[in-house]
Amino acid sequence: MNMSNLELDAEALYRALAAQVKTALAGTERLALVGIYSGGAWLAERLAAELQLDGRLGFIDVSFYRDDYAEKGLPAAVKPTQIAFDVDGATILLVDDVLYTGRTTRAAINELFDYGRPARVMLAALVDRGERELPIAADFVAATVALDAGESLLLQRADDGSFTLSIKHA
Template identity: 75%
Template sequence: MTTITPQFAQFDAEALYQVLEAKVKAALAQADNVAVIGIYSGGAWIAERLVAALNLNPAERLGFIDVSFYRDDFSEKGLRADIKPTQIPFDVDDATILLVDDVLYTGRTTRAAINELFDYGRPKKIMLAALIDRGERDLPVAADFIADAVSLQPGQSLQLQRADDGSFTLIIQSNA
């Protein structure tokens, strides 16, 4: 686990993505009926790249999910202005689903995504990939694939950003 101190403001997100991609490709090489669903927004960006790396047809095997209405803390957080529609263009039943998020933290987003996913059908298997695992879970959720685990200072969060060329940057933000 990497401990982040305030003087470091940025990760090599591209190197982290390469680590995650290699783990996912190795594990899913023999899987059948694979589909990838990215959690908006950072997970959706990573999912787009993973679908290409897995040589899957994005029109048929890539979906996106917005968990806003499925979160158990919806009444506390309220409705975000940037809600996007969930798009799952494939049959979820009996599929091996790779659910992708950028940062795994409390587990609440993952729980909400799984709840929403089951509204679309019953997958054969759901696997979770995250670029970064922050730990400190509120729920018993674990990723199958992570690039790195980090510990942040209180009041800090991570934000994945995507440039126009598709490259990633991961920055630490102070929430104070």
């Protein structure tokens, strides 16, 4: 489905994703969420609050772990990775806003393993836009969309915490 002229309701997508996660992971031992900056971090914060995961929330910036670092360069604002819980033996739900090539997810997993060896790593993404370059799939996804060349999705968070999703044209 081409999304160029379609309104994307980020709040409805978030609710759908949260419902999937809550149902599938209810009662999971040693569950922790790790959000990928920045959109995934926002989603993970909100999910962790709804799941009441006090102290079991972390954040990852994959800038230095990407295999295309030399090509892309350093982003304007690198945020520190924050993982203050024991990763060893935990079930980690990695959260990102948009799953595309799989390179960000691969980089996040590589960085996560620098903190320990989780029992399991799962992936939740608000939107999967396909066109994978690596064999990575989300365990939980709210929507799958196709975009035209030169288009990308941008998740934004308002001051009240609500999300909007828009299509950016290159």
